[in-house]
């Protein structure tokens with residue numbers, strides 16, 4: 522049997538100290554409904570995170586707005602409980618959202634608030650710098666120069682190593698690059714919705730990582746009635762694995778971060794690293810988008 526290891530997906534290098542296996546994990550499922558409040562079973566949340574490094578996952582995507590704070594707290598606890606105290610885990614953190622209730626997300630880019638979020642996230646995670654820090658959303662009420670300016674300043678201070686932006690078009694990215702070194706972009710992207718193909722191509726050309734959010738379309742690509750069922754049978758794989766294998770083949774800069782609160786699903790997703798799609802099947806899947 523092929524080994525279950527995220528390393529089988531290959532690696533992506535941000536810098537010499539920051540090399541990740543291309544199949545990561547996202548913490549957004551580890552909260553209450555509407556990504557608000559605590560996850561009902563705290564130990565289960567911590568256990569899922571602790572399982573990740575055992576499967577070779579060394580990139581975990583999170584945000585202080587998940588809960589808010591609950592997902593980051595579980596992550597901080599899980600890191601402290603790992604045999605190596607989580608030193609092998611690279612974290613991508615996101616700042617720039619207010620949360621006033623379930624399902625409510627308000628972009629907020631006041632530079633003073635962004636700085637506070639970075640500082641409090643570092644305390645929660647037990648780290649002295651952010652390896653990858655995303656501006657979660659562009660707050661159109663605040664000049665982009667100020668939002669990215671404070672992150673660039675924190676990079677110069679050594680608090681942030683790499684800066685990313687989330688939900689940015691190619692034109693937005695070009696604007697962002699005037700104010701900060703942009704090393705990553707995190708946009709909605711999956712086999713059923715790849716309208717941001719141009720952003721993926723731009724990222725690949727400009728050596729930026731592309732972290733696709735909703736890689737499983739919130740589970741619709743993974744469940745029993747997935748449109749990927751037929752092709753999954755051909756590869757003796759699950760539908761989730763096909764969705765992730767498509768992302769891995771699409772560009773070497775893509776780092777999928779599927780979210781789950783379930784250890785079995787985590788293992789299922791990691792096994793996608795062993796699924797190598799043929800060029801023909803990749804093309805057929807690419808045409809699924811409506």
Ligand SMILES: NC(=O)c1ccc[n+]([C@@H]2O[C@H](COP(=O)([O-])OP(=O)(O)OC[C@H]3O[C@@H](n4cnc5c(N)ncnc54)[C@H](OP(=O)(O)O)[C@@H]3O)[C@@H](O)[C@H]2O)c1
Pocket residue numbers: 546547548549550582583657687688707708733734735736737738739740741743744759761778779780781782783785786787789790
């Ligand atoms: N930058 C942004 O604005 C942004 C926005 C959204 C998300 N994100 C990031 O992207 C990550 C991924 O997005 P997401 O978690 O919302 O959605 P997703 O990864 O597309 O799908 C997660 C859903 O799929 C289910 N699932 C996962 N693996 C499965 C499997 N093998 N078989 C069957 N069902 C499975 C999960 O349920 P179970 O818990 O039952 O497994 C959950 O309901 C987030 O965790 C977060 O880190 C970023």
